[in-house]
Amino acid sequence: MFSFAVTKQLHAARLSRLSTPHGVIEGPFFQFVATRAAIRGMVFQEDLEKMKVQIVLANTYHLHLQPGEDIVAKAGGLHGFMQWSGPITTDSGGYQVFSLGNNVKLDSEGVTFRSHIDGTLLRLTPESAMDIQHKLGADIVMPLDVCTPFGATREEVAAAVEQTYVWAQRCAEAMQRFPANTQALYGIVQGGVYPDLRQQAAERMRELNFFGYSIGGELQEAGEKELEKVVKATIQHLPADKPRYLMGYGTPEDIVEAVRAGVDQFDCVLPIRNARHGQIMTDLNKEYVAECLQDPDKPIDPKKLYTKFDITKAPYRSDYSLFSPNHPIIQKSYTKAYVHHLLRAEGPSGLRLAVLHNIHFYEQLMREIRDVIRG
RNA sequence: CCGGGGAUGGCAGAUCGGCUUAUGCAGCGGACUGUAAAUCCGCGAAGGUAGGUUCAACUCCUACUCCCCGGA
Numbered sequence A: 001m002f003s004f005a006v007t008k009q010l011h012a013a014r015l016s017r018l019s020t021p022h023g024v025i026e027g028p029f030f031q032f033v034a035t036r037a038a039i040r041g042m043v044f045q046e047d048l049e050k051m052k053v054q055i056v057l058a059n060t061y062h063l064h065l066q067p068g069e070d071i072v073a074k075a076g077g078l079h080g081f082m083q084w085s086g087p088i089t090t091d092s093g094g095y096q097v098f099s100l101g102n103n104v105k106l107d108s109e110g111v112t113f114r115s116h117i118d119g120t121l122l123r124l125t126p127e128s129a130m131d132i133q134h135k136l137g138a139d140i141v142m143p144l145d146v147c148t149p150f151g152a153t154r155e156e157v158a159a160a161v162e163q164t165y166v167w168a169q170r171c172a173e174a175m176q177r178f179p180a181n182t183q184a185l186y187g188i189v190q191g192g193v194y195p196d197l198r199q200q201a202a203e204r205m206r207e208l209n210f211f212g213y214s215i216g217g218e219l220q221e222a223g224e225k226e227l228e229k230v231v232k233a234t235i236q237h238l239p240a241d242k243p244r245y246l247m248g249y250g251t252p253e254d255i256v257e258a259v260r261a262g263v264d265q266f267d268c269v270l271p272i273r274n275a276r277h278g279q280i281m282t283d284l285n286k287e288y289v290a291e292c293l294q295d296p297d298k299p300i301d302p303k304k305l306y307t308k309f310d311i312t313k314a315p316y317r318s319d320y321s322l323f324s325p326n327h328p329i330i331q332k333s334y335t336k337a338y339v340h341h342l343l344r345a346e347g348p349s350g351l352r353l354a355v356l357h358n359i360h361f362y363e364q365l366m367r368e369i370r371d372v373i374r375g
Numbered sequence B: 001c002c003g004g005g006g007a008u009g010g011c012a013g014a015u016c017g018g019c020u021u022a023u024g025c026a027g028c029g030g031a032c033u034g035u036a037a038a039u040c041c042g043c044g045a046a047g048g049u050a051g052g053u054u055c056a057a058c059u060c061c062u063a064c065u066c067c068c069c070g071g072a
Helices: A045-050 A060-065 A069-074 A077-081 A094-099 A126-136 A154-175 A195-207 A224-235 A252-259 A270-276 A286-294 A336-344 A347-374
Strands: A003-010 A013-020 A023-027 A029-033 A056-059 A088-091 A104-107 A110-114 A121-124 A184-189 A212-215 A244-246 A265-268 A279-282 A307-310
Touching: A003 A347, A013 A347, A023 A029, A029 A270, A029 A347, A045 A347, A056 A060, A060 A069, A060 A088, A060 A121, A060 A126, A069 A077, A069 A126, A077 A088, A077 A126, A094 A104, A094 A110, A121 A126, A126 A154, A154 A184, A154 A195, A184 A195, A195 A212, A195 A224, A212 A224, A224 A252, A252 A286, A252 A347, A270 A279, A270 A347, A279 A347, A286 A347
Parallel strands: A029 A056, A029 A265, A056 A088, A184 A212, A212 A244, A244 A265
Antiparallel strands: A003 A013, A013 A023, A104 A110, A110 A121, A279 A307
């Protein structure tokens, strides 16, 4: 049911095919974040289909709290629940452990935390994270891991690597209880900014023979060069014939950077969150994408790659021409006056337009990347 | 015309004889990277007009202007 193949390479950048029970995904690909089984901003499944979105990512932690995995399972799993027949990934909740910060207690068996909704004391273990994800029924599932913040000390990062390894092993074992080949489990490589810890983490994860490998941790603040270094340091110790997933990235420049380091898979809240907050990305420079991929050492200048506008800010407010005239949804059904009205008066509905725009932009970016690698 | 009420940033709307006149919306700027975010953080901006009382008036008094309600 699951398979992965690299079909073409341009330097380290890879064109790939990932088959899942719910369809084939061509990589490098981007997973839009649908935390609670819906993309925020009133995006519907038909919008995703129109924009040829390949895959979405939902979240174990949030769905466990509401509505609960049993309800999702009754609705036919995530696919039935969200009326989406394409591939889905679920994140394990490992990141929430990290991002919910002070309400969380970590021990060797799992994590104890309080619900951000009603304060209920809850516990997640490697096994329960897999149970929940099994009930949710996503195609790609992630093990519970320990994510370290950017400023973490070497000792903290080393401990996280170790804990993540032990838990990954337990997650893999827990998966044995479920029917084979219905879900693909990845191993998460931590290691912060320390190349030797990345290497160690990658090699140990590799022993466990996962379907794919992801690069975890919080590195945004480290900047582009550090990202490139970390990604390269990790990837060189990962198998060439398995998917590589950079978790939580990123901006278009991050993506191009990581693709040419050999990453196949991405996810990030950025395009959707920023759109909801008024910022759209536009004017993708396809020639520049090609240049950056063809010359892997070329520094990437975000300003050459695309343009950012904040549609709620003065110079761009209600300027509907910022939206691509080729936009599959905006093009025909919305008049200028209507778009103007949406942006000015109907806050959330106007933001829906921006969300659609950014989804379209990211799909365009990924398509362009694939086209360049394809040659 | 008579009686009553009222005039505070672009709008709405509090407070107060002296202290940066709240707050919300709008405006302007910034942030956002495995979503506790249709969010968060900043900034600019006000006392109808003319007098009076007072050490001090947006606040009290008088007149004027305008608005609202009721009655002819």
